[in-house]
Amino acid sequence: MILGILFAILAGSLVSLQNIFNSKTGEHAGSWTTTTLVLGLGFVASFTLGFLFEGKQLFELQNMKTWYWFSGLIGIGVVTCVVKGIKLLxxxxxxxxxxxxxxxxxxxxxxxxxxxxxxxxxxxxxxxxxxxxxxxxxxxxxxxxxxxxxxxxxxxxxxxxx
The missing domain is CATH 1.10.287 (Helix Hairpins)
Known part of the structure; x- marks a missing residue:
């Protein structure tokens, strides 16, 4: 349980840090450019780390429902709304x-x-x-x-x- 709490605290701090970076990027680039950079770099980093740590198992996705494949699209809404929300509020x-x-x-x-x-x-x-x-x-x-x-x-x- 303590490990879960530590991970949750770390996640909260990382999300806050990412939101600041997203907001600052949004000041110099449009929201679509910011979203592309954030999600694009996130994809490259997670793919690289996933391949290093999991190897070929990274591509083994048995019994996963088809609509889960599209969950990454939610990230577009998340990043765009965060950037705009911070800019306005x-x-x-x-x-x-x-x-x-x-x-x-x-x-x-x-x-x-x-x-x-x-x-x-x-x-x-x-x-x-x-x-x-x-x-x-x-x-x-x-x-x-x-x-x-x-x-x-x-x-x-x-x-x-x-």
């Missing part, structure tokens, strides 16, 4: 929303057993957990609004008269 707010969405959909997939996942009973604690996270994001966004540096109108006239 900023990194922290966009990633917070994405993580909440990911958690909410994971809860739905678990609860209903969608896409062949084993069903996990829905609990009130799970709902409360998701709602607390969403509330935290809302509080973060509301409290993170920049304060106006302008002096109130009434004070301007008082200071101007002195």
């Amino acid at each position: 900023g990194p922290t707010y966009a990633i917070s929303i994405m993580l909440s969405s990911q958690l909410g959909f994971a809860l739905l997939f678990d609860t209903f057993g969608w896409l062949g996942i084993e069903k996990v009973p829905f609990t009130t604690q799970q709902l409360i957990g998701v709602l607390v996270i969403v509330a935290g994001i809302l509080i973060f966004k509301i409290s993170g609004e920049p304060k106006s540096t302008k002096m109130p109108t009434g004070l301007k006239s008082v200071h101007a008269e002195k």
Whole structure:
């Protein structure tokens, strides 16, 4: 279990790092160019490492459903939406929303057993957990609004008269 937690923490840090790189690439290139670079380099790296570590077993895909072959296409939507979301909302707010969405959909997939996942009973604690996270994001966004540096109108006239 501890190893799983460590992998999850590492994955979270790598996703955050990748999102920053994607966002910076998106500032200098279009979203399609960014997506092509990210997924293209990812393919080359994973293919090379997979071949080095697994050899010919990399190509043994018995009993895999046909539609799983197309799951990589989802990455196009992921990278494009991440780049655009960060550009429009900023990194922290966009990633917070994405993580909440990911958690909410994971809860739905678990609860209903969608896409062949084993069903996990829905609990009130799970709902409360998701709602607390969403509330935290809302509080973060509301409290993170920049304060106006302008002096109130009434004070301007008082200071101007002195």
